Amino acid sequence: MKCDIILAGVGGQGILSIAATIGLAAVERGLFLKQSEVHGMSQRGGDVQSHLRISDSEIHSDLIPHGGADMIISVEPMEALRYLPWLAPEGWVITNSVPYVNIPDYPDMAELKAALEDNGNTVVLDADSIARDLGSPRSGNMVILGAASSFIPMPFEILEHAVQQLFNRKGEVVVDLNIQALRAGREAAGRE
Amino acid sequence: MQKLLLLGDEAIAQAALDAGMSGMYAYPGTPSTEIMEYIQASPRAAAEGVRREWSSNEKTAMEAALGMSYAGKRAMVAMKHVGLNVAADAFINSAVTGVNGGLVVVAADDPSMHSSQNEQDSRFYGRFAMVPVLEPRNQQEAYDMIFDAFDLSEKYKLPVLIRITTRLAHSRAAIERRDARTQNSSSLPSDPRQFVLLPAIARKQYRALTGLYEKLRTDSVLSGYNRFAKSDSRKTGIITCGIAYNYLLENLEQHHDDFPVLSLAAYPVNSDAVAELVESCGRVLVLEEGYPLIEEQLRGLLDRDVKVAGRLDGTVPRDGELNPAIVAAAMGMKKDSGKEVPAVVRQRLPSFCKGCGHADVFSALAEVMKGYGPGRVFSDIGCYTLGALPPFNMVNSCVDMGASVTMAVGAADAGLFPAVAFIGDSTFTHSGMTGLLDAVIKDSPITVIISDNSTTGMTGGQQSQATGRIESICLGLGVNPDHLRMIIPLRKNHEENMAVISEELNHHGLSVIIAMRECIQTASRNKKAAAAKKSQTA
Structure with missing residues (x-):
């Protein structure tokens, strides 16, 4: 088993929490893991990505080869498209539909939607609304992870447990909200 | 012991604590910052009184670390590559003074300039100062090398340079820890004039350093990190440095036996293994994350040997970090790339935070x-x-x-x-x-x-x-x-x-x-x- 994931978003949107959750789950399963992050200048509102690789055998490169990713998980729709050169032909894109507009020439939403539809294997959902409805507006990233969970070759309970571990120090309420967000995302993606 | 999931930077920090370091000195700089941050956050470092305050700049950090080494304790200093320019005066001279307690210098290079003004290769500084350089291939090796770096430093009385690059510094993997060692007790240098670089003393010590540097080529710990995997195939031999090896393995998959591979991770290099590879192969491909250091040495000034391929003949791009695709292309392997980036995607440059x-x-x-x-x-x-x-x-x-x-x-x-x-x-x-x-x-x-x-x-x-x-x-x-x-x-x-x-x-x-x-x-x-x-x- 190997699963190569590109995580995408804008600096400050919380893609590293998604990475940390999958990472904890992978460790619990006794899998090999490599996870490359972006620190420094790009974190100031620039595009950020993380290469996350899990496997049952040793992983060599910290970077996913071009055309090799099993999926792109993105918390922002334009950022999902930026990493298509890394996606395998049969790979999936799971992305939030809510744009993060911090540049003057952000593309027209209809064009963006068309480009996402063009890609084929794509799941688009409004993670912000789902998180807001749960009363946890900051849990959009966990909604997206939930939506991607059926593509990740690990039992869903393992991911739930990882969310619990990750948010444990913030208290029971935060843990519950994030697990609810994870479940809601999985349901919204409708791929049990 | 349970494995820890650590960034390359954090693996280095954890190793330094486990190897009995008494003080860490640094000025923040991407991609090196997380080394000090990890040590500052460590409850064990606090409990054991490990000194770990930020310094005003890389030069003051380097000098403070040298001072701690003078007093017999193990010290580490970390900086981004351009920080080594700031610390260079102290760094170069620390090879001439030599050390007392083990002294490890970590330089985190940033090829492709993700957060930097240039992509200088710190391995050159190691050669310039004539000190051992270790260039880990992965996070576990980074952890293990810190122990050897302190040991080598105390054995040869030299500072040891650890050279990493962004992708190792900022990538996480599981680390298996070793048993922790205790810190050194204080001790003054046996020769009270060892650190006094008056010309008469410096001349003597510099001459000894030049001799010692040649001896390092045959050190078994250093040579042990440079691994030669032979092959019956003699067409193309490959030399990798540091993490370039991972990109090679990513591409080799089932073709391991098709290429003899010399994977380097320690300098100065013993020329025996290099000679064996070069002499047995029709052509040598050099894959280096950084400047063409080994490639230039292989080519020499006259560069009449057409057998060498790498950054200098365009087989590998002259600048920028490596990745699996670049290495595949350099090996002449055709790899499927994904789709193009759609035209609708705009550049998103970093910007001031709202309210800055x-x-x-x-x-x-x-x-x-x-x-x-x-x-x-x-x-x-x-x-x-x-x-x-x-x-x-x-x-x-x-x-x-x-x-x-x-x-x-x-x-x-x-x-x-x-x-x-x-x-x-x-x-x-x-x-x-x-x-x-x-x-x-x-x-x-x-x-x-x-x-x-x-x-x-x-x-x-x-x-x-x-x-x-x-x-x-x-x-x-x-x-x-x-x-x-x-x-x-x-x-x-x-x-x-x-x-x-x-x-x-x-x-x-x-x-x-x-x-x-x-x-x-x-x-x-x-x-x-x-x-x-x-x-x-x-």
């Missing part, structure tokens, strides 16, 4: 500078360099730490008036103070704006040595109190701030304007931490 104080300073400065024309703002290294991008487009230089002040001095000497230097608080205490003294002494007609956000912002909000001290530092250096002005960069003070900037720009002598407002990122973090503390005690 630097942005308010630039707003006021931009409006005042309209009257003077472009090309007059010398800036420095930090978040505020983003003033070079829209909407401000007004920064005209970003060269090295502190260069804003001194370039403005030089430009003013050439007749540019008014000339502005724009520098942050942490960069000011790193390398701006000495330049300001130059400006004070000749009352240079420049306006220095110190944009003080009371933190080291770009690297994630580390403590700034300047906090609460800038005004007194400026006065102490001799800045005229009449032209030392304080402003608070807020929208509501815009008109008032413009007036101050305008007055000082028109002053034909040195002015310093301190614009002080805490970084909004740090402020919100501090607020959260304070709230959490309050709820705990409540």
